[in-house]
Amino acid sequence: MSTEATRSHVYDGIQEFDNRLPNWWLWTFYGACIFSIFYWVHYHTIGTGDLPGAAFVKEQAEAQARLEKQMAENPITNESLLKMAGEATAVAKGDAIFHNAADPLRCAFCHKDDASGLVGPNLTDDMWVYGGKPIDIYTTIMEGRPGGMPAHKSRGLPFVLNVTAYVLSIKNTNKPGKAPEANAKKEQ
Ligand code: HEC
Incomplete structure (x- = not known):
């Protein structure tokens, strides 16, 4: 060369x-x-392509729209949630989510492995701050609550549905643990 x-x-x-x-x-x-x-x-x-920031925002909006469409097609009701709570696979998936050691913000981290309460309230008693009806529990998990309960919307609908089924399955099993919150009301 x-x-x-x-x-x-x-x-x-x-x-x-x-x-x-x-x-x-x-x-x-x-x-x-x-x-x-x-x-x-x-x-x-000419801006015909989306830069990474814009592409991310667009993808998020699309995911949100997909979730809303899914929810509109299968309305979530007390009955539909109770039905899921009776399905062993849904409850088992919810159990795995609740205790998932790979997830630093797993439910058990704040509610304890047996759900008897730690930072968050005891989920096995009959005292509820935000209501113990299936739809109330679903809404709490999906949207979060101001006292430190994170929203789980970003985890997707199946995540929230399965873990709701699990919470419904352990509700009223009365594990001794954290005393009911001062603002909780009795609800079966
Ligand atoms: C970072 C800690 C934290 C994590 C993680 C967490 N929670 Fe909570 N949770 C709380 C706190 C704190 C409250 C009380 C909120 C309030 O009083 O406003 C709460 C409240 C709740 C309630 C309402 C109880 C009532 O009395 O109405 C339910 C149900 C619940 N959490 C379920 C879950 C589930 C299921 C998961 C996992 C998907 C989860 N939480 C993850 C901290 C957490």
Whole structure:
């Protein structure tokens, strides 16, 4: 490859060959230049492409719309939730979610492994701050509550439905634990 021709300068006795850049290198470079023009025009000049931030917002909106559509097609009611609470697979999935050690914000972290309450209230008694009806428990888990109960919307509908089924299955099992909250009301 070397042409034997050298550049005129010498540094510390070191000389440089005056070789042509290899074609593969040149074409990669020209290709990158041409690509950058289309990239710039597509994303920045005419704006036909979504930059990562905008693409993320769009994806989130699409996920939200999908969730709302799903919910509109299968309305969630006390009856539908109670039915799920009677299904062993849904309860088992909810149990796994509740105790998922890989999830730093698992339910058990705040409500204790046996759900008898720690930071969050005891879920096995008949005293509820936000209501003990299936739809109330579902709403608490989905939307969160101001006293430190996180929303779980972003986890998706199956997550919330399964874990609601699990909570319904342990409701009224009366594990001794955290005393009922001062603002809780009795509700079976
Ligand atoms: C970061 C801690 C934390 C995590 C994680 C958490 N909770 Fe809670 N939860 C709380 C707190 C605190 C409250 C009380 C909120 C209030 O009083 O406003 C609560 C309240 C609740 C209630 C309402 C109780 C009532 O008396 O009305 C339910 C049901 C519940 N959580 C279920 C769950 C489930 C199921 C999960 C997992 C998907 C979960 N929580 C994850 C802290 C947590």
